[in-house]
Amino acid sequence: MAELTYREAVSRAIAQEMEHDPTVYFIGEDVAAAGGVFKTTEGLMERFGPARVRDTPISEQAIIGAVMGAAMNGLRPIAELMFSDFFAVCWDLIANQIAKTRYMTHGQVALPLVIRTANGGGVRFGAQHSQSVEGWAMAIPGLKVVVPSTPSDMIGLFAAAVRDPDPVIVVEPKVLYATKGEVADGEIVDTLGSAKVLREGSDVTIAALGAMVPRALEAAETLSGDGVDADVVDVRSLVPLDVTTIAGSVAKTGRLVTVEESPRLCGWGAEVASIVAEESFFDLDGPIVRITTPHIPLPAADALEDLAIPSAAAVAERVRATMG
């Protein structure tokens, strides 16, 4: 057992998979010699050589196209998309090509590839480097999407993504890179499509994702002081979605609150709310509540950004009101 930062966990995760499988290659902008703009890939080029850990030009279409083509011809490539906002400049490759090719070819083409990307706000980068775009990926049939919230999950879910035979988007909340967590020794391989109950409680289910998970946990602690006992579910995987775990928690608590960093419309919580309303309606003791960022681009100023993204205090307050 060791304590690692999330950013150290990223590089350990990549190293683990490159050790495990010689066909795993890793490319991206500034990922090799420079060790990544978030210092998440330091030491990988030195360890695995400049062929397997390779710098690219600022050419997101070329990067994503390259991993798709390489996956079609025998590699298991990983691409880093520096900021998830850059999905917008290579979305054709992701949404039209990677996501659809297996289906369109009736299973002839396998695309065992991973795109990992820094997502979300909290670091004062402004509207074009702070978006939570996991919902974009979730909306396209043919993409699997995971969002690890701890260093240990980063390694385990990433390994599961690399070993999966389908394309997986690994969304890393960049505000968590500096956070620390306990990580077991040895190889860690988790399972895609599995949510985790991080805190047991009987009064309300708080389902959170990514950077909202530690805030939900903090809110739960605050609430316990008020006599509200919250069950906190880390959703972890948007596609596949672990409905069983979420619905199981709701069956126990009778209430559901989702905490999403993404803007309001069409966030993952809307899908979860719709499923729970449809399938677990008679378990509910009150309306489902979604806590999200307002439907706005994120502002850069710290005072405004902090106001926009759900905080632990805001979550606690809203849950308390819900219990009313």
Add this chain to the structure above:
Amino acid sequence: MAKTSPAIADQTVRLQMYRMMQEARLFEKRAQDLFLEGLIKGTSHLALGQEAVAAGFAASLRDDDLVYCTYRGHVHTLLRGAPMGALMAELMGRSNGICGGKGGSMHLTDVSHGAMGSYAIVGAHMPIAAGAAWAAQERGTGQVVVCFFGDGTTNIGAFHEALNLAVVWNLPVVYVCENNLYMEYTPIGQVTAVGNPAADRASAYGLEPIVVDGNDVDEVHETAVRQVGRAREGGGPSLVEAKTYRHGGHSRADPAKYRPEDEVKEWLARDPIPAYRERLLASGVEAEAVDRIEREALVAVERATEEAKAGPVPDPGDLETELWADGGSAWRN
């Protein structure tokens, strides 16, 4: 599996290319007829008149080489060796289609023959082809990737991103621009900063500008052998611009009224297939050998049409299959 490319076109290769062009021409003419009969739906983008580019390259490749092409890709897929009946069935939306009916005219793929897909978003396949070439390079397979694209592609970002990466990484890929002079309905010259939309951009990537007569299959083949061989030996990527002409419109919906009559007449007179027949005969090939190829091509198309028509429509149970590698499409538990 052939391990070497033919160095120069001997008569066997030339007859093979003639057969390829005949089959391609008759296949697409039949597809056009089946559209008119309502047996093929949706859209289609025919390469009638452009067959020499496909044939010249197809005859230069190894079995394990990989080809990427565009939505105007019936011919490339066929000439890579995909079974004609299954291609026709795919156009007709039948379950015996090459993609089980899920792909259609714009998405023909036959991985078992190295036909790695027809890509319907302009330019997307150029970086994908680079990626396949990167894997070939890293795995040391000796494969070469050939990526066909239209003149309109030269103005989209992916073209430039892919060429730059291919050069920087010295990838074994040959990019082939099929310049049929029109970007959909608009003359390419009217919307492009340079006269040769691909070749005049080559120097920006340190590549040799190569322009060939895309209606002369011998010239295309000679260039293909040279550039594919160069890529295989580690010489890196190249960019070839083949000048050619579509006999019809951009797609099924386009009668191509925007083209000057004289221009159409001039290019029809340069139809690559009758010209090649004359050249073969002049080089001493027996008329009977050429006639036989034409007869056999027609028989192949007849047979493919019957096979396609006999195929069942896809089973409703296929609708939600093959999204994931487990064969299904589940997104939740």
